[in-house]
Amino acid sequence: MAYYQRTFPPPPDSSLSETTSRRRTRRTELFFSLLLFIAFSFYFSSTLSATDLRFLPAKRPHARNLISNVMKDDFQEVTRLSRHVSSVQDSAKYQSVSVLLPDWEVLVLLSPETSLDSVEGFYCLFWNSQTSPARFSGVLPFTERTAFKCAMPNGARRPPLWQPILTKYLVKENPAKERELLRMKKLAYESISTEDDVVLFVKGVNARSRSRSPQPQDFMCVFGDAVKTPVTSCTQEVFRCSHPDLTAFTSGTDQPIKMSLQIMHQVQNRTLPSVAYYRPRQSHAQEPKLEICVCTMVYNVAKFVKEWVIYHSKIGVEKFILYDNGSEDDLQNVVNELNGDGYNVTTLLWIWPKTQEAGFSHNAIHANGCCT
Numbered sequence: 310m311a312y313y314q315r316t317f318p319p320p321p322d323s324s325l326s327e328t329t330s331r332r333r334t335r336r337t338e339l340f341f342s343l344l345l346f347i348a349f350s351f352y353f354s355s356t357l358s359a360t361d362l363r364f365l366p367a368k369r370p371h372a373r374n375l376i377s378n379v380m381k382d383d384f385q386e387v388t389r390l391s392r393h394v395s396s397v398q399d400s401a402k403y404q405s406v407s408v409l410l411p412d413w414e415v416l417v418l419l420s421p422e423t424s425l426d427s428v429e430g431f432y433c434l435f436w437n438s439q440t441s442p443a444r445f446s447g448v449l450p451f452t453e454r455t456a457f458k459c460a461m462p463n464g465a466r467r468p469p470l471w472q473p474i475l476t477k478y479l480v481k482e483n484p485a486k487e488r489e490l491l492r493m494k495k496l497a498y499e500s501i502s503t504e505d506d507v508v509l510f511v512k513g514v515n516a517r518s519r520s521r522s523p524q525p526q527d528f529m530c531v532f533g534d535a536v537k538t539p540v541t542s543c544t545q546e547v548f549r550c551s552h553p554d555l556t557a558f559t560s561g562t563d564q565p566i567k568m569s570l571q572i573m574h575q576v577q578n579r580t581l582p583s584v585a586y587y588r589p590r591q592s593h594a595q596e597p598k599l600e601i602c603v604c605t606m607v608y609n610v611a612k613f614v615k616e617w618v619i620y621h622s623k624i625g626v627e628k629f630i631l632y633d634n635g636s637e638d639d640l641q642n643v644v645n646e647l648n649g650d651g652y653n654v655t656t657l658l659w660i661w662p663k664t665q666e667a668g669f670s671h672n673a674i675h676a677n678g679c680c681t
Contacts, residue, residue: 404423411493417458452565498664500585525539527572528572536554537553553566601627603628606631610638629653
């Protein structure tokens with residue numbers, strides 16, 4: 310018995326059919342896109358005229374505007390240069406020395422021979438062209454130096470620290486880096502003369518920095534550039550030394566003489582930075598000495614000082630000496646009112662921070678002529 314076997318063709322490949330279908334779809338899309346492009350091109354070419362295809366003229370600046378811009382730039386440059394020249398002139402006109410105080414506050418002291426018509430409108434110009442307002446702090450009573458304070462901007466606090474320029478012009482120019490900023494932590498800052506010797510007040514020289522207590526032979530007082538006298542006693546910040554020979558100074562005694570302290574070392578002597586000046590003791594008319602005087606150091610106590618003075622006057626105090634440690638309140642007006650009412654109150658600007666004991670030592674010498 311024979312069997313008949315029927316054969317069927319193999320099924321078509323599914324992947325091949327899908328590829329063929331996609332190709333047909335793409336061709337159809339391209340064909341219709343071409344038709345749309347031709348139609349739109351024909352439409353726009355028929356609606357635009359030749360005048361529509363003209364290019365717009367370029368805008369040329371008017372000659373007057375060019376001249377105005379050039380004049381404006383020249384004026385700004387001349388203004389900048391004039392301000393720069395003014396700030397340089399100020400640095401020569403307002404000669405000063407600057408000391409860094411705590412909390413990034415800068416004390417600016419004008420030279421003794423510098424006089425001012427006004428104390429308003431000053432700025433401290435720092436080495437990186439940043440500025441801050443300079444606040445008038447007063448006049449130092451013994452050297453007659455005008456003092457200002459200004460805050461050091463954050464950008465100028467990178468060492469080395471340079472002294473700012475006192476100016477009245479806000480100019481964005483970097484001043485010359487000529488002198489490094491002095492530090493209050495190691496500085497000769499004040500002096501006063503007696504009939505027998507000179508007392509120099511120095512910060513930063515004490516027993517804790519040495520293996521032994523400082524001795525007078527470790528130091529010399531320096532007057533001017535080369536005149537020296539030996540130190541006779543030293544206690545904390547107070548150093549006493551002999552008067553210099555005034556004939557050694559060619560300028561005489563009319564001009565203040567710079568004074569400092571020299572530390573004697575076996576290898577090399579070192580002179581401390583200084584803002585102190587020596588003045589011979591002035592002779593004054595003798596006045597009757599008062600029996601009871603009170604001295605104290607004050608800071609922003611204007612609202613309390615009137616009651617304090619009235620009370621102590623009633624129990625026998627005849628004279629009040631207030632060492633003002635840089636007050637920013639209405640202290641002087643209150644003192645003027647008290648003096649107008651018959652009280653005897655004197656204020657002295659003692660601007661040096663953290664020097665209370667030195668201030669009392671200074672007052673003991675200063676008030677010796679009027680109080681017993």
